Amino acid sequence: MKKIISHVAFGLLGLSVSAAVVAGPAEDRAAFQKFYENRFPDTPVADFQNGVYSILPAAREQWEAIEEFPPYELSIERGEEIYNKTFANGKSMASCFGDDGAVRGQYPYWDRDRGMVVTMELAINECLEANGEKPLKYKKGAIADVGAFMSFNSRGQKVNVEIPSDDPRALAAYENGKEHFYTKRGQLNFACADCHMYTAGNLYRADTTSPAFGHATSWPVFRSKWQSMGTLHRRFAGCHNNIRANPYKAQGEEYRNLEYFVTYMSNDLEYNGPAARK
Amino acid sequence: MNRRSILKATGTITAAAAAVAAFPRLVFAAYSEKAFKNPKVEDSLNELFGANATTPSGDVKLKAPDIAENGAVVPIEVTTSMKADKIAFMVKENPNPLAIVAEIPEGTEATVKTRVRMGKTTQVTAVVSSNGKLYTASKEVKVTIGGCGG
Amino acid sequence: MKHGLKVIAVGLALAVPSAFAGNGTTAEHIEAATAAYKKVAKETSYQWTVTVKAIKAAQKALDAGDDKAARELAHHAMALVEATRTQAKLESENWKMRVPK
Amino acid sequence: MSSIRIKAKERKGSVNVKTLMKHNMETGLRKDKSGKKIPEHWITDVTAESGGKVVFTAAFNTSISKDPYLAFAFAGKKGDSLTISWKDNTGATDSAETVIK
Numbered sequence: 001m002k003k004i005i006s007h008v009a010f011g012l013l014g015l016s017v018s019a020a021v022v023a024g025p026a027e028d029r030a031a032f033q034k035f036y037e038n039r040f041p042d043t044p045v046a047d048f049q050n051g052v053y054s055i056l057p058a059a060r061e062q063w064e065a066i067e068e069f070p071p072y073e074l075s076i077e078r079g080e081e082i083y084n085k086t087f088a089n090g091k092s093m094a095s096c097f098g099d100d101g102a103v104r105g106q107y108p109y110w111d112r113d114r115g116m117v118v119t120m121e122l123a124i125n126e127c128l129e130a131n132g133e134k135p136l137k138y139k140k141g142a143i144a145d146v147g148a149f150m151s152f153n154s155r156g157q158k159v160n161v162e163i164p165s166d167d168p169r170a171l172a173a174y175e176n177g178k179e180h181f182y183t184k185r186g187q188l189n190f191a192c193a194d195c196h197m198y199t200a201g202n203l204y205r206a207d208t209t210s211p212a213f214g215h216a217t218s219w220p221v222f223r224s225k226w227q228s229m230g231t232l233h234r235r236f237a238g239c240h241n242n243i244r245a246n247p248y249k250a251q252g253e254e255y256r257n258l259e260y261f262v263t264y265m266s267n268d269l270e271y272n273g274p275a276a277r278k
Numbered sequence: 279m280n281r282r283s284i285l286k287a288t289g290t291i292t293a294a295a296a297a298v299a300a301f302p303r304l305v306f307a308a309y310s311e312k313a314f315k316n317p318k319v320e321d322s323l324n325e326l327f328g329a330n331a332t333t334p335s336g337d338v339k340l341k342a343p344d345i346a347e348n349g350a351v352v353p354i355e356v357t358t359s360m361k362a363d364k365i366a367f368m369v370k371e372n373p374n375p376l377a378i379v380a381e382i383p384e385g386t387e388a389t390v391k392t393r394v395r396m397g398k399t400t401q402v403t404a405v406v407s408s409n410g411k412l413y414t415a416s417k418e419v420k421v422t423i424g425g426c427g428g
Numbered sequence: 429m430k431h432g433l434k435v436i437a438v439g440l441a442l443a444v445p446s447a448f449a450g451n452g453t454t455a456e457h458i459e460a461a462t463a464a465y466k467k468v469a470k471e472t473s474y475q476w477t478v479t480v481k482a483i484k485a486a487q488k489a490l491d492a493g494d495d496k497a498a499r500e501l502a503h504h505a506m507a508l509v510e511a512t513r514t515q516a517k518l519e520s521e522n523w524k525m526r527v528p529k
Numbered sequence: 530m531s532s533i534r535i536k537a538k539e540r541k542g543s544v545n546v547k548t549l550m551k552h553n554m555e556t557g558l559r560k561d562k563s564g565k566k567i568p569e570h571w572i573t574d575v576t577a578e579s580g581g582k583v584v585f586t587a588a589f590n591t592s593i594s595k596d597p598y599l600a601f602a603f604a605g606k607k608g609d610s611l612t613i614s615w616k617d618n619t620g621a622t623d624s625a626e627t628v629i630k
Contacts, residue, residue: 377592
């Protein structure tokens with residue numbers, strides 16, 4: 001019994017509980033970005049899109065060596081093939097996303113008609129299904145390849161997630177993602193914010209945690225640990241596994257709302273995927 | 279970067295594997311089992327160069343990280359202004375230390391860059407063969423395991 | 429890592445329901461832990477991977493005929509379920525104080 | 530599609546070559562899901578030719594990373610072709626040609 005208790009960490013962050021101020025997304029974002037600018041004063045704001053390499057010069061050198069001929073280039077090529085492949089009905093993905101699929105900057109967005117957050121991966125599968133094709137698995141493989149091709153052609157587009165103020169359901173989805181980000185989970189009792197905000201840049205065993213500001217810009221990613229490409233939701237699930245919390249379903253509501261929040265927090269940075277990460 | 283540039287730059291003309299016969303002059307570096315499947319650095323050097331006496335040299339510029347981000351992909355690079363005929367990389371505590379040996383013909387620069395696997399923290403050594411002598415540069419690269427990313 | 433955690437762990441008394449302490453077969457204890465796990469997951473969306481592992485290990489021990497180990501693992505799983513519930517309860521309010529202002 | 534990607538750029542008489550070869554580079558140490566060792570399978574030799582001349586050759590061990598990357602430089606000029614070929618321990622080979630930019 002004693003053993004069990006000692007495995008359960010219930011640490012309360014030493015923050016004072018101030019009277020609840022009802023702040024909107026815009027105020028949230030300003031406070032969020034300011035937090036990172038204060039924590040990492042040497043990092044130019046635009047550089048946060050490079051993840052942990054924006055705060056870790058030694059790792060950055062190795063990353064630059066990998067980016068000289070990044071393994072994701074093979075993925076971009078595979079993605080281009082899939083993108084241009086003719087469907088049984090004679091069309092291709094270009095009928096949904098244009099000739100080059102440079103639409104990364106349009107996602108994630110709030111779909112008013114359906115009352116839900118739509119991500120690029122979700123849109124890819126909806127395109128396939130609308131054309132009578134089989135949908136792809138959401139975490140790795142073909143979806144990451146197509147995503148790599150589309151993201152590559154979208155490099156430089158601004159992150160510009162909108163939370164329509166006239167639709168309370170959009171705000172609710174945002175709030176849901178926000179709550180998820182700041183909530184402790186799993187046996188290790190960590191919130192996203194614990195590792196990637198309040199202690200971002202600290203060592204967890206052998207690894208430095210990356211700042212959450214900029215987290216959503218560079219996907220899909222070739223991770224050396226995976227030795228393959230993966231989507232943002234694959235990484236979400238990996239993080240949850242690390243803290244011993246059951247992962248949620250890729251492209252389920254929980255992760256889409258989390259993506260909505262995290263991406264909104266990175267507004268004004270640029271999409272720079274695909275990328276290589278350790 | 280122009281978003282299209284990578285794809286264009288890599289738009290290589292493919293020769294099917296079967297068509298290798300079309301390059302009759304194809305010369306490979308002659309992989310040597312004795313040099314590569316050998317746990318001893320000295321023996322590998324003997325096999326490659328017919329000698330294993332090495333001299334550290336400031337003119338062998340080795341670039342390797344202090345701490346490897348991931349032991350499966352460690353970028354390493356060596357450059358020298360010496361006139362080299364062969365360049366090799368050794369990873370001391372890998373089961374077989376010799377990772378790569380390159381032959382540098384006349385007209386080719388004495389520089390090699392690649393990515394290697396490392397099982398644990400150990401010394402990486404670049405060996406340059408120049409005028410019948412072996413010059414080296416070494417660096418310890420830390421490999422850490424565990425954590426969220428590794 | 430486990431040791432590190434112990435250091436930051438704040439001891440929290442977790443009461444195993446008394447009905448659970450002695451009575452019933454081990455198989456029933458495993459069932460109870462499974463049901464409790466599902467209930468918390470459904471009510472709070474909080475689930476710990478270690479709980480499922482403990483339940484599976486308990487079933488495996490029982491199948492192998494090790495009743496004592498199976499029973500201990502079932503109780504361990506139940507304690508994890510309780511801890512999950514406590515976490516969910518605390519976090520339903522506590523998350524707000526982590527939002528920067 | 531060839532397994533070989535090449536970028537070759539000339540600057541001041543020197544051609545900078547970067548190449549990535551798609552290959553699993555099995556070390557012989559990895560095990561598959563059933564616990565059986567995956568046999569070693571790796572590129573042993575690489576060669577580069579330009580202007581009818583070998584400009585670079587290398588031999589690899591299994592310790593070269595998956596999808597091997599190699600960069601080197603030689604004296605050459607724009608518009609010339611560059612051919613890179615590999616051979617692995619099973620005797621398989623592949624080859625790709627590009628024009629120096």
